[in-house]
Amino acid sequence: MVPMRSIPLRLVLALLICCIVVPAVGAPVVFAKKDLKQQASSTKADVKRLTEQERTLHKDLAGIEDDMDALEKKIAGQEKKLAGLEKEEAAIGEKRDALEARRKETAKELTVLLRKLWPIHVLNKTQRGRAMESWDQADREFTWLAAIYKRVGVKMEDIREQNAALEATMQEQKKAADQARAELAAVNQDKDRLLEHKLDFNRRIAEVRKEKLSKEEELDQVLAAIQKMEYKLRREAERKAEEARQKKEAEEARKAEIARKAEEARKKAEAERLAEKKTAKVEQARAKFTLMPMPSVPPKKAVGGLKGRMPWPVERGNVRIGFKASANPPHRGVGLAVHEGEPVRAVAFGKVVHTDTMRGYGKVVVLVHGEEYYSLYAYLAETKVDLGEEVEAGQEIGTAGYFPELKGPGLYFELRFHQKAINPKAWLASLK
Structure with missing residues (x-):
């Protein structure tokens, strides 16, 4: 409801005149009605102005809506890109896990080789070949040791390469994670900006609609007062018109009833006349x-x-x-x-x-x-x-x-x- 202080003073005075003076005096009714009509005209103008302002606001906000649409599309692209980065980061993580597993497997194999090589190395250092029974045995041991040393070297090189690949993969994963965090921050920032635009849009529309609703309620009150006055002025005329209509219908019904009875009497008389005539002729024939x-x-x-x-x-x-x-x-x-x-x-x-x-x-x-x-x-x-x-x-x-x-x-x-x-x-x- 519209607060009482928002209703103009002249409207209050007009309503008081309507309630107090109308039943007794005709001239104040005309003046009060005229004042209310002027108020209604002014309020209608305000409602029309607010309606135009609302339409203009919608037109002005069309550009904002376009920006909001563009921003929503940008956010959608950023979120799609972020999802790709997250997927890429996950793939790099899987690659890193695979390299780590290979490195551990290689280190395990190297440990086994070193455990086998270390006792032989210690024995050679202490006996310096004195335990060899023959030259063929020494040659076999030398060839075998050379192969083990070569394999140990290969495993050591594999570990160095795997460590380097693992380090590069971790750097790549860190870069992808940093890029994903940056994209996420940009998406969140754009979302905050979009939300701010929407809230501002809704606030401006709500303000205009609230003011328009207030004016419409005021207009309804004024029109209701005018309608009440016009009803009092029109009721007597309608009553007289209804009385005249009922009187006319009653007169028409009375005439119709008289005509109906006259027609029935005529038909009855005609039937009796024909019957009497027929009976008379028959009686004449019978008499003959x-x-x-x-x-x-x-x-x-x-x-x-x-x-x-x-x-x-x-x-x-x-x-x-x-x-x-x-x-x-x-x-x-x-x-x-x-x-x-x-x-x-x-x-x-x-x-x-x-x-x-x-x-x-x-x-x-x-x-x-x-x-x-x-x-x-x-x-x-x-x-x-x-x-x-x-x-x-x-x-x-x-x-x-x-x-x-x-x-x-x-x-x-x-x-x-x-x-x-x-x-x-x-x-x-x-x-x-």
């Missing part, structure tokens, strides 16, 4: 049939005696719409679902009084059975009787067609007595 003279029906074929035994108009059918005169619109007959092309047969002896289309029922056949009984067969695919023709019970009068309410093949069947629809359930042999 009832005015026709009843055919002469033999007693054995009279419908009155078929109650409960009347055959079904189709052999294979399922009741999907039942008789219900109290429904709206009323169901004055039954709807049967059948197979397509199913034969439709007369339920009793009668006379054809209608074999044509009837609006709302498709192709229709109406039979009058005497005693003021009528049967109606609707939604036929085709009719097979003529107007005025008499038909027997079970005679095919047509084939079943498409029944709209069942959305498939079907038959609408209706029974009437004295112009009033009666429930076929009481007349048909059994319900399927």
